[in-house]
Amino acid sequence: MRAAPAGDPHDPESGLPFPQRYHAILVVALGITLAVLDGAIANVALPTIAHHLHASAANSIWIVNAYQLSVTIALLPLSSLGDRIGYRRVYLWGLALFTVASLGCALATSLPALAIARMVQGFGGAGVMSVNTALVRMIYPRAKLGRGVAINAMVVAIASAIGPTLASGVLSIAAWPWLFAINVPIGIAAFTLGLRALPLNARHPAPYDYLSALFNALVFGLLIFAVDGLGHGENYGLIGLEFAGAVVIGWFFVRRQLNQPAPLLPVDLLANPLFALSISTSVCSFCAQMLAFVALPFMLQDAYGFSQVQTGLLMTPWPLVIIVAAPVSGVLSDRYPAGILGGVGLALFALGLLSLATLHGHPTEVEIAWRMALCGVGFGIFQSPNNRQILSSAPRERSGGASGMLGTARLTGQTLGAALVALIFGVAPQHGPTLALFVATAFAAAAAVVSMMRLVPSRAAQASR
Numbered sequence: 001m002r003a004a005p006a007g008d009p010h011d012p013e014s015g016l017p018f019p020q021r022y023h024a025i026l027v028v029a030l031g032i033t034l035a036v037l038d039g040a041i042a043n044v045a046l047p048t049i050a051h052h053l054h055a056s057a058a059n060s061i062w063i064v065n066a067y068q069l070s071v072t073i074a075l076l077p078l079s080s081l082g083d084r085i086g087y088r089r090v091y092l093w094g095l096a097l098f099t100v101a102s103l104g105c106a107l108a109t110s111l112p113a114l115a116i117a118r119m120v121q122g123f124g125g126a127g128v129m130s131v132n133t134a135l136v137r138m139i140y141p142r143a144k145l146g147r148g149v150a151i152n153a154m155v156v157a158i159a160s161a162i163g164p165t166l167a168s169g170v171l172s173i174a175a176w177p178w179l180f181a182i183n184v185p186i187g188i189a190a191f192t193l194g195l196r197a198l199p200l201n202a203r204h205p206a207p208y209d210y211l212s213a214l215f216n217a218l219v220f221g222l223l224i225f226a227v228d229g230l231g232h233g234e235n236y237g238l239i240g241l242e243f244a245g246a247v248v249i250g251w252f253f254v255r256r257q258l259n260q261p262a263p264l265l266p267v268d269l270l271a272n273p274l275f276a277l278s279i280s281t282s283v284c285s286f287c288a289q290m291l292a293f294v295a296l297p298f299m300l301q302d303a304y305g306f307s308q309v310q311t312g313l314l315m316t317p318w319p320l321v322i323i324v325a326a327p328v329s330g331v332l333s334d335r336y337p338a339g340i341l342g343g344v345g346l347a348l349f350a351l352g353l354l355s356l357a358t359l360h361g362h363p364t365e366v367e368i369a370w371r372m373a374l375c376g377v378g379f380g381i382f383q384s385p386n387n388r389q390i391l392s393s394a395p396r397e398r399s400g401g402a403s404g405m406l407g408t409a410r411l412t413g414q415t416l417g418a419a420l421v422a423l424i425f426g427v428a429p430q431h432g433p434t435l436a437l438f439v440a441t442a443f444a445a446a447a448a449v450v451s452m453m454r455l456v457p458s459r460a461a462q463a464s465r
Contacts, residue, residue, distance in 0.1 A: 015141035016199055023197035024139045025148060029155045030190040031095050032132050034183050035125035036156055038102075039067060040163025042118075045176050052176060055111040062115045065228070070122030071129065072411050073220045077213040078130040079404025080264040084208055087131040087138065087400060088198040092191060094127015099187030105180035121180075129407045134399035137391050138199040143334060149391065150330020150384035156410070157326065157383060158319045160289070165312040204262045204397045212264040215253035222246035227419040266394070266401035275393040275402070277454050278386050281342060282409035283416070284447035285349070285382060290417025291440035292353055292375065298425075299356075299433035304363065317369045318376040325380025333385035339454035342389075345381030346448035350441050352378055357437035378444075386451070417443075 016024055042049075042064050050060035082090040101121035108114035133152055140148035170179055226242035229235070257263035270276045300311045329341060352374035359367065387406060394402035420439060425432040 015144070016139050016197075020197055021139055023193055024199065025136070025151055027190050027194040027197055028091075028132050028135055028139070029151065030186060031091065031098075031128040031194075032152065032155055033159045034095075034098060034102075034186060034190075035071075035128045036159035037163050037166065038121065038125065038180070038183065039071065040160055041167035041170075041179055042067065045167055045171060045179055048171060049114070049176050050111075053109075053111045053114065059111060062111070063118055065224075066115045066119040067122040067125070068411070068415070069221060069224055070119045071126045072224060072408070072415070073217040074123050074126035075130045075407045075411070076216050076264055076401075076404045078127050079134070079400040079407075080213075080262070081208060082131040082134060082400035082403075083204040083262060083398060084206070086203060087134045087201055087403075088194075090127050090131050090400075091135060091198065092194050094124045094130070095187055095191050095194065096124070097121075098124030098128060099184055099191065100124075102180045102183035102187065106177040106184075108177075126407075130404045131400055132403065133387060133391055133406055134201075134403035135198060137396070137399045138201050142392075145392065146330040146333035146384060146388045147327070148330075149333070149388045150327045153330070153383040153387050154322055154326035154380070157322045157379060160293075160414075162316075162319050165316070168312060201399075202397055206260070206262040209256075209260060209264050212253065212256055212260070215249055215256065216264060219246050219250045219253055222249070224415060227415060230419060230423060262398065262401070264401075266398065266405055269394050269398065269401060269405065272393050274389060274454055275405075277450055278338065278389045278393065279405055279409045281346070281382075281386055281447045281451045282390070282406065283413040284443045284450065285346060285379070285386075286410045286413030287417040287420070288349070288353065288413075288440040288443035288447065289379065290414040291421055291436050291443065292356070294418060294421040295433040295436035295440070296356070299437070300368070303433065310365075314365060314368050315372060317373040318379075321373045321376035322380040325377050326384050329381045330384040330388070333388045336385075337455060338385035338389035339452055341385040342382045342451035342454075343448050345378045345383075345385075346444055346451055347378070349375055349378030349382065350444035350448060352376075353437055353441040353444055357434055357441060382447075382451070389454070 015021060046060050046063060049063060050056065053060075078090055078094070098121055101117050101124055104117035105114060105121060108117055133149065136148040136152050137145060167179060170182070222242045223246045226239050226246065229239045229242070253265065254267060257265045257267045270279070296315060297311050300306045300314060306314065325345075329345065332341060352371055355371045355374065356368075359371070390406050391399065391402050417440075421432075421436050424436050424439065428435055
C-alpha cells in the first residue's frame with residue numbers, strides 16, 4: 001500500500017480535524033441526498049413527464065430504469081477505482097457529472113434525450129454513492145466512526161423516504177424540469193466545498209481490472225432486466241435467457257475475482273462471515289423497506305380512502321423518527337455489537353410492518369401514524385450499526401470495495417422489493433398491498449435472524465474486532 005498522498009496532513013486513524021470534519025460530512029450528506037433523491041422522485045413525476053413529452057406510459061419507464069441501471073452497474077467498478085485513484089477524486093468527478101447531467105435533464109425536450117441524460121446522471125450518482133461511506137471512514141476517527149456512519153445512514157433513509165412527498169410538493173408549484181434543475185446550485189455548492197474539505201487517502205497499488213468491470217456491468221444489467229421483466233409479466237423465455245446469461249457470465253466473473261489482489265467484486269471481504277452476514281442483512285432489510293414504500297400508498301388510498309396529501313402526511317412519521325433513532329444508534333454502535341442492535345431494530349421493524357398489514361377496516365390517523373413510527377424506529381436502530389460493521393470489517397485500503405458493496409446491497413434489495421411488489425399486484429391485485437406488507441414482514445424478520453447470527457463466536461469475528 002502506498003503512503004498517503006502529499007498534502008494530506010491528518011492521521012487516517014484520527015479522522016479530520018475540526019471544523020474540516022463538519023465541512024466534509026456536509027459535502028458527503030449533500031451529494032448522497034441528491035443521488036438518492038433522484039432515484040426516488042422520478043417515479044412520482046412519470047405521468048406528468050410522459051404527458052409533456054408525448055410518450056407512452058410503457059416507454060416513460062426508461063426515465064426510471066436508465067438511472068437505476070447505470071447506478072447499479074457502475075457502483076462496484078467506481079468503488080474499486082476509488083481504492084486506486086482516491087475516494088475524493090471519484091466522489092468529486094461523480095458529483096460534477098451528476099450536476100451537469102441534472103441540467104441536461106431539465107433542458108431535455110424529448111424522451112430519448114431525457115433517458116440519455118438520466119443514464120449519465122446515474123453514472124454520476126454512482127460515483128457519489130460508491131465511495132461515500134469510504135469517505136466517512138476517512139473523515140471520522142475509529143472511536144467515533146459509528147456517529148459518522150449514522151449521519152450517512154440517516155441521510156440515505158430520509159432521502160429514500162421523502163422522495164415521493166418532495167416530488168409531489170415540487171410538482172404542485174412548478175413544472176417537472178425543476179425536479180432536476182434544483183440539483184444544479186446544490187451540486188455546485190457541494191463540489192466547491194468538497195475541493196477544500198474532503199480528505200485524501202492511501203491508495204491500493206493493484207492495477208485496475210477493466211475486464212472485471214465489463215463482466216460486472218453485464219451480470220448486474222442482465223439481472224436487473226430479468227427481475228424487472230419477471231415483475232411485469234414479460235416473456236418468460238426471454239427472462240430465462242437473461243437469468244442464464246447472468247449466471248454464466250457471473251461464474252467467469254467470480255472465478256476471475258478469486259485471483260485478483262484487490263478484486264472488483266470483493267469476494268475476499270465476503271469470505272469474512274461478519275461482512276457477508278451484514279451485507280445479507282442489508283439486502284433483506286431494504287427489500288422489506290421497498291415492499292412497504294410501494295404498497296402503503298395503494299393501501300392507504302384505495303383501501304382506506306385517504307387522499308394523496310393525507311397519505312404523504314401519514315407516512316411522514318417513518319422518516320421523522322429515523323432522524324432521532326439513527327444518530328442514537330450510531331453512538332451506541334461504537335460500544336455495542338452490531339448483531340444485537342441490528343437484531344433488535346429489525347425485530348421492531350418487522351413488528352411495525354406486521355401491525356400495518358393487520359390493520360382493521362377503518363383505522364384512525366393515530367393508529368396508522370404510530371405503526372409508521374415503529375417501522376422508522378426499527379429501521380433507524382438497525383442501519384447505522386450494520387453499516388459500521390460493513391466498513392470496519394474491511395481493511396482501510398479496501399474501504400472503497402466495502403462502500404461499493406454497501407451501496408450495491410441497498411440497490412439490490414430495493415430492486416428485488418420493487419419487482420416483488422409488481423409480481424404480487426399482478427397475481428393478487430385485490431389484496432396486493434396487504435400481501436406485500438406480509439412479505440415485507442417476512443424479509444424484515446429474516447434480516448433480524450441473520451443479524452443475530454453475527455453474535456455466534458468465530459475466529460473471523462474475533463479477528464475483526
